[in-house]
Amino acid sequence: MRRHHSTTPRLTRVLGSLLLVAAAGAFSVGAAPAPRAAEPAPLDRVVPAPASVEPGGAPYRITAATRVRVDGAAGFSVRRVAAYLAGILRPSTGYRLPLTEQGEGGIRLRLAKGSFGPEGYRLNSAPDGVTITASAPAGLFHGVQTLRQLLPAAVERGTVQPGPWTVAGGTIEDHPRYAYRGAMLDVSRHFFTVGQVKRYIDQLALYKINELHLHLSDDQGWRIAVDSWPRLASYGGSTEVGGGAGGHYTKADYREIVRYAATRYVELVPEIDMPGHTNAALASYARLNCDGTAPPLYTGTQVGFSSLCVNKPVTYDFVDDVIRELAALTPGRYLHIGGDEAHSTSHADYVTFMDRVQPLVAKYGKTVIGWHQLTGATPAKGALAQYWGLDGTGAAEKEQVAAAARNGTGLVLSPADRVYLDMKYTKDTPLGLSWAGLVEVKRSYDWDPGTYLPGAPASAVRGVEAPLWSETLTRSSDIEYMAFPRLPGVAELGWSPAATHGWDAYKVRLAAQGPRWDALGITYYRSPQVPWPTG
16 A cells, blocks of 8 residues: 655755756766766756746846845744745855845845735846745745755855856746645655655645655654653554664644744644554554553554554544644644554444544644545545555545545645655665555656546645655655655646646656756665756
8 A cells, every 4th residue: 555665865955957958858868977077957847847937038047146135014924934045055065145135136036916826926037137036935935945946056065166156037926726736745664854854845845845754753753742641652552573772753843843844834634534544553552542442553564454543532532642643843834633544443443444534633723634545434534545545546446436536525635645755766776665556757657647546626626745654764865765766746747737747748847857867965766767967
């Protein structure tokens, strides 16, 4: 189903992407020539592809005289985005790049009314400066990520580089196709620290991903402190796959992840998986088990053997407490209740459980997300079902999901044989699993979310998400290797208009990301399907 892997590459700043020459034909099969340093990257070589590009005019050059400007009435959020941009540019350029409300030219961030939507922006580059305009700070932030890609990859380095720092002339008008553009990190199979999660958040933000789904509980570990049930974290979180020390987030840790994600315009989506995938909870409290006996902690990788006791009143006291405390920590809209691989729960019990638990999510002000097995019960009004089936999943299962979509349930698409980042690229990939198949870069990109699920209206699709399960992942470099280069392609499927999608052009733009990842110290898989630059 949807288990295995996790990814945490460190990319505190990347969305910049050397935009190479002009078309797929400009590259030879094995490698692509890097553009001369003096040539600015073309405006249309961004990942994700912008909605509209109009190149033209002379470029803008960042110099020692450049200022980062905001309007006098700019609020804290705009100033924070401006400071973030200056913080990226200063180490590599060696310039002061002071923030100012005075003067003309330079790099200007401004809010204005327009048809940008909550995340769209316009970037205009001319000899006298670069202006990013949006109707909300999130749009300015996404525009900054595009600006990074229009600068040489060396802008991402932490030491002074020679430059020059030029931005091609013209205008980009951009906005997302889908409001939900997610990535999931499994911190239950193997635990990842606050610092490692932040590192992944930075990498996600580079590609305009705006949802981080944290898989906080499973058979192998419970990763969030719950005051009313303290043994969940202290005991249930004390191990991981293979028998390591595990770990958990204190409430302060979790708040820090939420805070940091918000500065990158990423919403946190916490998941407590139930009624299956609950061995860590069952091991922590005997009374949650139907027979009153706690099982031992589990450090293997099998699935489907655990279940909360659906007929015990204490089960719903437990679920209410966990949801209440987690909702209070989470300012975002969603709370994910899992619901997959509940093989040890009868269908009748599963329906009973979901009928009782979904209202608890609403009680605490959150919207339900569940894995697509939720559609086997009755999804709550406004709920999202996350589809993780395969191209070859049976017609009956697909129709069950499509029928729910036709009835108003929103869909987040995560087909496992397309966008599960823990799937091996090839049989020789040292990390990952292959139960859903081998997933090379082209396969992960070459599909359309709007038409993927037969019978589901395109209007039901809320977006896409790339899960990363961590059965075989223990380090940030492991996360990076499995996420890159596939993650940017999923981000493009979520952000860019369908008309811009096409493997031949995309692989050229993707190849230009390689030098940027090198500059950022990101470990990535050098797929032979991509014409990486040499030299």
